[in-house]
Amino acid sequence: MPRVIDGRELQPPEPLELALMALDTLPDDEELTMLLYCQPHPLFDILRRNGYRWTETVQDDGTHEIRIRKA
Amino acid sequence: MHPNLSFEQAPPVSVPYRFFLTAPLFGVAAGLLLAWLGESAVASRWSDGALALTHLLAVGFMLQAMTGAVMQFVPVAAGGNVWRPGLVANMIHPALAIGAGMLVAAFLVHESVLFRLAGAILLTTVGFLVVVVGAALLRTPARGATILSMRIAVFGLAVTALLGATLAEGLAGDASWPLVELANVHAGWGLGGWALLLLAGVSYYVVPMFQLTPAYPAALSRWLAPVLLLTLLLWSVQLGGWRPDWQQWVWLAGLAVGAGFAGVTLWLQQHRRRRVSDPTLLFFRGAMVCMIGLLLSAVVMALVPAIAEHPRLPYWLGVLALPGVFVSAINGMLYKIVPFLNWLHLQRLMGIGMLPPNMKEMIAERAMMVQMRVHFAAVILMLAGAIMPEIARIAGLVFAVSCAMLGRNLIQAARFFRNFRDRIRAAAPSPAP
Numbered sequence: 001m002p003r004v005i006d007g008r009e010l011q012p013p014e015p016l017e018l019a020l021m022a023l024d025t026l027p028d029d030e031e032l033t034m035l036l037y038c039q040p041h042p043l044f045d046i047l048r049r050n051g052y053r054w055t056e057t058v059q060d061d062g063t064h065e066i067r068i069r070k071a
Numbered sequence: 072m073h074p075n076l077s078f079e080q081a082p083p084v085s086v087p088y089r090f091f092l093t094a095p096l097f098g099v100a101a102g103l104l105l106a107w108l109g110e111s112a113v114a115s116r117w118s119d120g121a122l123a124l125t126h127l128l129a130v131g132f133m134l135q136a137m138t139g140a141v142m143q144f145v146p147v148a149a150g151g152n153v154w155r156p157g158l159v160a161n162m163i164h165p166a167l168a169i170g171a172g173m174l175v176a177a178f179l180v181h182e183s184v185l186f187r188l189a190g191a192i193l194l195t196t197v198g199f200l201v202v203v204v205g206a207a208l209l210r211t212p213a214r215g216a217t218i219l220s221m222r223i224a225v226f227g228l229a230v231t232a233l234l235g236a237t238l239a240e241g242l243a244g245d246a247s248w249p250l251v252e253l254a255n256v257h258a259g260w261g262l263g264g265w266a267l268l269l270l271a272g273v274s275y276y277v278v279p280m281f282q283l284t285p286a287y288p289a290a291l292s293r294w295l296a297p298v299l300l301l302t303l304l305l306w307s308v309q310l311g312g313w314r315p316d317w318q319q320w321v322w323l324a325g326l327a328v329g330a331g332f333a334g335v336t337l338w339l340q341q342h343r344r345r346r347v348s349d350p351t352l353l354f355f356r357g358a359m360v361c362m363i364g365l366l367l368s369a370v371v372m373a374l375v376p377a378i379a380e381h382p383r384l385p386y387w388l389g390v391l392a393l394p395g396v397f398v399s400a401i402n403g404m405l406y407k408i409v410p411f412l413n414w415l416h417l418q419r420l421m422g423i424g425m426l427p428p429n430m431k432e433m434i435a436e437r438a439m440m441v442q443m444r445v446h447f448a449a450v451i452l453m454l455a456g457a458i459m460p461e462i463a464r465i466a467g468l469v470f471a472v473s474c475a476m477l478g479r480n481l482i483q484a485a486r487f488f489r490n491f492r493d494r495i496r497a498a499a500p501s502p503a504p
Contacts, residue, residue, distance in 0.1 A: 009345050011281060013414050017426055024424035038280065042415055050423050 006035045008063065016043055023052070023068070031069040037062055081147050082156035084416045088485055089164050090139025091405055095478030097131025097171060098398065102471025110460040116385035123178040128393045129261060130171040130193065136401045137269055138163060141204055143412070148276050149218055151207030159203050166196040183243040190239030197232035201225055216292035220272030223296045227264020227303070231257060249312040259306045263325050266397050268296055271332055281407050282352050284339035291335055299328050323369055330366035333359035350439040354403025357447055361395030387457040394450050394470065402446060402477055406439050409481060413488040420495045428491065433484045442476040449473050
C-alpha cells in the first residue's frame with residue numbers, strides 16, 4: 001500500500017518533516033508519494049545524501065507528484 | 072505553482088544572520104533619536120533630524136536587512152553563485168554599519184569631512200555589493216519575474232548610492248547642483264527602484280510558499296519591474312534642474328504601481344488556502360495597507376494643494392513608506408526566514424530519522440505577536456505626530472522598544488540555533504583514531 005503525503009495545504013517545513021518521519025520507517029520495497037505545489041529542493045538534497053531515488057511529474061493544476069524509494 | 076528553492080548553494084547561516092541581527096540596532100537608534108529631537112524632527116523634510124532619521128532607517132535598518140536577504144536569496148532562490156559569500160559579508164557588514172553611522176552623524180553635526188567619508192564608504196561598499204550580487208544574477212541560468220525584478224532592484228541600488236554620494240559631496244562643499252531634485256530622484260530610486268522591487272521579487276517566491284496563497288498573476292510579476300523602471304527614468308528628468316508639470320503624474324504613477332502590488336498581495340492573502348494568520352502575514356498586511364495609504368495621500372495632495380504644501384506632509388509620507396511599508400515587511404519576513412533557516416541548517420546536521428525542533432519553538436509566537444502590536448502602535452503614533460507633533464517623542468520611544476523587541480526575538484532564534492547545533496555536534500560519534 002503506497003504511502004501518500006499531501007503537503008499542498010501545509011506550511012514549510014511541515015511537508016519536509018512528514019517526509020523525514022515517513023522515510024525513517026519506509027520499507028525497501030515500498031514507495032512514498034508526495035504532493036506539493038513546488039519542487040522541494042531541500043528534500044532532494046536530503047534524498048541524494050541518504051541513498052534514495054525519486055521520480056517527479058507535474059500535473060495540470062501545478063501539483064508536483066514525487067515518488068520516492070530506496071535506491 | 073510555487074517556485075523552487077535550492078538549498079545546496081546556501082551560504083553559512085552566519086552570512087545572513089549578522090545583517091539581520093544588526094538591523095534592529097539602527098531601528099532602536101532611530102526611535103531614540105526621534106524621542107530626543109521630538110517636534111524638530113517632524114517640522115520639515117530638510118531638518119537635520121529628519122534626514123538623520125530617514126537614513127538610520129533606510130541605510131541602517133533596511134539596507135542591512137535587505138543585504139542579508141539578498142546574500143541568502145540569490146544563491147538559494149535565484150540559483151546565482153555569489154562569489155565567496157563569507158568574505159563578502161565580512162567586508163560589507165561592518166562597512167555598511169560604519170557608513171550608516173557616519174552619515175547620520177554628518178547630518179547631525181554638519182561636518183563636511185563626515186559627509187565625504189560616509190559618501191565614499193557607502194558608495195564603495197554598495198558598489199562592491201552590486202558587482203558581486205549583480206554578477207551572480209546575470210550569470211544564473213534561472214529566468215522569470217523574480218530574477219528580472221532583482222536585477223533591476225540591484226541596478227536601482229547602484230543608482231541610489233551614486234546619487235547619494237553626489238548629494239553627500241554637495242552637502243560637504245558648496246556645489247551648485249540642484250540638491251532638491253537630486254534628493255527627489257535619490258529617494259525615488261532608493262524606495263521604488265531598490266526597496267520595492269526587491270520586496271516584490273522576494274514576495275513572488277515567499278508569499279505563495281509561506282502564506283499558502285495562489286501565485287501572483289503572471290501579468291503583474293512580468294510587468295511591474297519594467298513599468299517601475301520606466302517611471303523612475305521619467306522621474307529622473309528633473310536631474311536637469313527643472314520640474315515640468317507632468318512630473319506630478321509620474322509621481323502618482325509610481326505610487327500607483329506600488330499600490331497595485333499591495334492590492335494584489337492583499338487579495339492573494341484573502342484567498343490563501345489555509346486560513347491561518349501568523350505574524351508574518353499580519354506584518355505584510357499592515358505594510359500593504361501603508362503602501363495603499365501612500366497613493367491615497369498623494370491623490371489628496373493632488374486634489375487639495377493646501378495639504379500638499381503643509382511642511383509636515385513629507386514626514387507623514389516618510390512614516391508611511393519607511394516604518395509603515397518597509398520596516399513592517401522586513402520585520403514580518405525575518406520572522407519567517409530566520410526560523411526556517413534555523414530548521415534547514417539544523418536538519419542538514421541530522422540524519423533522516425531525526426527532526427529539528429518545530430519552527431514555532433525558535434521564536435515564541437506570543438513574543439512575535441506582542442512585538443507586532445508594539446510596532447504598529449509606533450507607526451500609528453508616528454503618523455499621529457504629523458497632526459500632533461508633541462507626541463513624536465512618545466512615538467519614537469515606542470518605535471525604539473519595538474525594534475529592541477525584534478532584536479531580542481531574533482537573538483533568541485540565533486541562540487537556539489547555536490545551542491542546538493552544539494548539542495548535535497557533541498552527540499556525533501568521534502572519528503576513529
